[in-house]
Amino acid sequence: MTSKRLHDRIEWKQVTNGKNFLHLLVGVGLAVLAMKGFMIPNRFMDGGITGISILLHEVFHINISVLIITLNALFVYLGYRRIGKTFxxxxxxxxxxxxxxLVFLPIPKITTDKLLIAIFGGLLIGTGVGLVIRGGGVIDGAEVMAVFTRRRTGFSNSEIILMFNTVIFGIAAFQFGIxxxxxxxxxxxxxxxxxNYVVDGIEEFTAMNIISAEDEAIKQLLVNEMGKGITVYEGKRGFLPGSFEVSSDCDIIVTVVTRLEIKQIQDAVLQIDPRAxxxxxSIKEASGGILKEKRHAA
Structure with a gap:
């Protein structure tokens, strides 16, 4: 019997995983600190559902927790249908x-300095959101809304979220001042x-493409000396201005590295071929192969 697709079942091991739950707990805690210590007492907005919740709380004096649960409920359902039950x-x-x-954790207003609120409130809630994403969920339904409406409108996720937040900040300007x-x-x-920094981390992966007449030496360098995995495409090099008819076969070497490794590899390649x-x-995600092995070994 064929097992259910990952999208169609709840992976309870993932839900109850201690590391994932710790990410959720710490992320939510930082978001609460940002909202109660910085943003809500000073009428500062964030984007997405959080921003709408703060806006409605200030205008209509509705309990912020009720708003967050109510407004996110639809997006949890959409996530259930479109992204996955575990999510x-x-x-x-x-x-x-x-x-x-937000109801039971007492946090006093930390500062009234607007610049400090903007910077530290943003850092705290952004870090919190990132940790929750690393834990497998979200605390703001705007991302889910973007995924759901993208197919119907043709706009990208970023464009949808930008339009959504433009409306929020426009109302905030009218209500609380520019x-x-x-x-x-x-x-x-x-x-x-x-x-973005928390989700991608300092080891954000980057695809590095190398075209050189010394391709064999560069392959040896990357694989045997630097321990990197590579993929090789067959291509042609040449076609330069003034000598367009001149070309030659070559291997296009692709390797996935972290941004901290880029300069080291560039310098090593240029020592082999200064004309490389x-x-x-940037790539959003990479898994498997050498990358996966190194992570398990760490």
Whole structure:
């Protein structure tokens, strides 16, 4: 009998994994610290559902925890249908935990300095969101909404979230003043950068492409001396201005490295071939092969 697809079943081992739960707990704790210590008392917005919740809380005086659970409920369901049941369960746990801690965790207002609120509030909530993502869930349904609407609108996730947040900050400017809205934009930008850094980490993977006449020596360097995995494509080099008709077969070497390794590899390759052509581009995720083996060995 064929087992259910991963999308269609709840992976309870993943849900109950201690490391994942620790990420969720610490991430939610940092988000609560940011919201109660910095953002909510000073009427500062973030993007997404969190921003809407703070906005409605300030305008209509509705309990912030009720708003967070209510507004995220639809997106948990969409995540359940479109992304996976395990993701939905972990997201539901994170959202409920966030709502409970917002009620029962006493955190005083830490500062009234607007720049400090914008920077440290953004850093804390961005780091918290990133840790929750690493734990397998989210505490803001905007990302789920973007995934759900992308197929229907043709816009990218980033474009959908940008339009969504433009409306939030526009309302915030009208309700609380343009200065608060502008500082809230700093909060959102800081939070976004912090989230990306936590999710991708300092070891964000980069694809490095190398084209050289000394391809065999470079393969030896990468595999035998540096312990990297490589992929080789057959290609042609040449076609230069003034000698377009001149070309030759070559191997295009591709290796996936962390950004900390780029300079080291570039210098080593240039020692072999000073005329080597190299270009890099970021990749969102890499797994398996040499990368996987190194991680398990660590």
């Amino acid at each position: 939905a369960v972990q997201t539901a746990i994170a959202v409920v935990l966030l709502s409970i801690l 200065e608060t809205a502008m500082y809230s934009l700093i909060t959102y930008f800081t939070a976004t950068r912090a989230t 052509f190299m270009f890099v581009h």
